Amino acid sequence: MEDVLESLHQPSSPQNPTTCPDNRIPYLVRKCIALLQNCASSKFKLKQIHAFSIRHGIPLTNLDMGKHLIYAAVSLSVPMNYAHNIFTNIQSPNVFTWNTMIRGYAESENPKPAIELYNHMELKPDTHTFPFLLKAVSKVVNVRAGEKIHSHVTKNGFESLLFVQNSLLHMYAACGRYESAYNIFEFMPEKDIVAWNSVINGFALNGKPNEALTLYKKMVSEGVEPDGFTMVSLLSACAELAALALGRRAYVYMVKVGLNTNLHSSNALLDLYAKCGTISEAHKIFDEMGTRRNAVSWTSLIVGLAVNGFGKEALDHFKEMEREELVPSEITFVGVLYACSHCGMVNEGFHYFRRMKEEYEIVPIMEHHGCMVDLLGRAGLVKEAYEYIQDMPLQPNAVIWRTLLGACTIHGHLGLGAFARAQLLHLEPKESGDYVLLSNLYASEQRWSDVHEVRRRMLNEGVRKTPGHSLVELGNQVHEFVMGDKTHPQSKAIYEMLVEIAKKLRLAGYVPQTANVLADIEEEEKESALFYHSEKIAIAFMLVNTLPGTPIRIIKNLRVCADCHLAIKLISKVFEREIVVRDCSRFHHFRDGYCSCKDYW
DNA sequence: TTAGGGTTAG
Secondary structure, X not given: OHHHHHHHOOOOEOOEOOOOOHHHHHHHHHHHHHHHHOOOOOHHHHHHHHHHHHHOOOOOOOHHHHHHHHHHHXXXXXXXXXXXXXXXXXXXXXXXXXXXXXXXXXXOOOOHHHHHHHHOXXXXXXXXXXXXXXXXXXXXXXXXXXXXXXXXXXXXXXXXXXXXXXHHHHHHHHOOOHHHHHHHHHOOOOOOHHHHHHHHHHHHHOOOHHHHHHHHHHHHHOOOOOOHHHHHHHHHHHHHHOOHHHHHHHHHHHHHHOXXXXXXXXXXXXXXXXXXXXXXXXXXXXHHHHHXXXXXXXXXXXXXXXXXXXXXXXXXXXXXXXXXXXXXXXXXXXXXXXXXXXXXXXXXXXXXXXXXXXXXXXOOOHHHHHHHXXXXXXXXXXXXXXXXXXXXXXXXXXXXXXXXXXXXXXXXXXXXXXXXXXXHHHXXXXXXXXXXXXXXXXXXXXXXXXHHHHHHHHHHOOOOOOOOEEEEEEOOEEEEEEOOXXXXXXXXXXXXXXXXXXXXXXXXXXXXXXXXXXXXXXXXXXXXXXXXXXXXHHHHHXXXXXXXXXXXXXXXXXXXXXXXXXXXXXXXXXXXXXXXXXXXOOEEEEEOOEEOOOOOO
């Protein structure tokens, strides 16, 4: 390539390169451009052409030359400062060049300058400008900028274009405004597969999995055929609800239409199985993927193993991932450190934390520090955890202090617990979970007047306890139960089953763990309050409705309390059922009277 | 020479 370029123009002497005579520029530029058009496959060629231009004095400020260099750089994902330098030197760039710059930033790791560029755009934007720009807005999650751009779309008369509508729809969904996204969707005269996927994903992303599933069914009933993108959204909605049966049906469909070879869909499926606690199935998908696996597949499995309590296996897979020379991401390390903290592997945790920084040059994010605080705190090194927080390069957030408070509650460290609580009160004063944690800390020390004080403050501040709820899937339906739930049509049978459970557990030696109830109410009242926790109701419901030996899977929005944990261990033994509980931070696999967390959670 | 949608943590 360089030879071709060199032959176009011979400098007068190699030691003393001359600038290109003006009359040769158009010819050289044309040749360069022809070559640039074929260069979208190699950064190396781009560099050579750039060097050639400099050597022979072809000005990069020449619009024809500059815009192609920018286009090539953006297509090759060359860091944006390269394109930016050329761009700032071009005299009067055209719309294509502005668009290419906006696109480049939108696709880069730092999309914010795309919006700033648009604000300084000296030309009228065209139909290409807005999709690029909205992509940037979606990535920086700036709904106010998005709304402003929406009004510009309208002003420019582009609102009726399908592409632009889809961009707007996606922008609102990505910014958490799933209702605005749905509004756009509803009024679209023509809805293609991208529109359906975007609106379904908007719900799946924003904690509305049921709405996502409903729309999916509507899409299928209207004869629109799902593709790989649809499957990803569907499967992630299923994962949130732990709708395993539905996810399995989706897999059957994927195999039927050949989508099981789609990398993203397979990854989403793998994640679904991991999130349902069915690690063996996750493994099966992972094995089936073979060489198609990428870093996301490995990360999903590693995180899945870690949260399911298989810390050692998670680390083994990490080592294998390294052997296969896949580059772990910061999320991979969240999984690795999580595995260490939840399995009490303190030394390993520090080992991997160091390697992450030194070998992979990953700057620790808050989540990594959270794992480290948890690693120390769980292992009973509460003071060391506090010292770690003090030495952290980042300003500790509420999650960090909550982790410390949790460790203080488990290991009974009143002084530090109260201190962590004070920080939390400052950062997130209305978080009911923190009141509960503090109250549990006092209750475990029988300091009932302090427990009372916490409760009084909660009432005064108008903080309501987040109601606990549990989800179970039966047949094709997900059932939800809240504490003391009596609204279910099968309520009578459920409560009869609860009485039977109570009877059998007593015989097995069960003593209710009442210390964690948020008040010094009478013992008997406490017992009944515990017995109506949503997870126990959900278990009773499943015992009524499933055949002996069927595993029971439960998703809980809060942490499992000590009493439920003990009771479920015994239920798994007495009723001979495998019970998997996914709480807000991890999995518990109960079997034959034991839990996979080894009572360390 | 330019346009829209995807998975992993929290």
